[in-house]
Amino acid sequence: MTDPWFVIVMNIVEERYAFFVGALIFVAFDTISGLIKAFATNTFNSTKVKEGIFHKAALILIIIMSAAIDILSGFIPSMPFTVPLTQGCCLLIIGMECMSVLENVCAINPALKDSALIKRLLPTNEDE
Numbered sequence: 001m002t003d004p005w006f007v008i009v010m011n012i013v014e015e016r017y018a019f020f021v022g023a024l025i026f027v028a029f030d031t032i033s034g035l036i037k038a039f040a041t042n043t044f045n046s047t048k049v050k051e052g053i054f055h056k057a058a059l060i061l062i063i064i065m066s067a068a069i070d071i072l073s074g075f076i077p078s079m080p081f082t083v084p085l086t087q088g089c090c091l092l093i094i095g096m097e098c099m100s101v102l103e104n105v106c107a108i109n110p111a112l113k114d115s116a117l118i119k120r121l122l123p124t125n126e127d128e
Helices: 005-012 015-040 046-073 085-108 110-114 116-121
Strands: none
Touching: 015 046, 015 085, 046 085, 085 110, 085 116, 110 116
């Protein structure tokens, strides 16, 4: 067995499911970074955790719904094209989760807020 693990996984799953797994990984990153932020800043609140879990569940439902639309649209014979809805939804969610992880990391380590990369990636609100 000389293939790396990710080659084996990619051979098993279709492309849309690889995007699904990628989105789940980034949802997990955001959840973990959010928990670390809450403990690091002494703001852990079970109500916020519950609310966050519901938000993550809603994102997963959106991904499942988009996959169902992708699969079911294949059964419409008059539709001459396919729309990569699952991939688009997953990429959007991955982007959202990346931004959230960056915000959490900046809250964990405030010194990072002044770095040039973070200033370019995270929008700042001048009213705050």
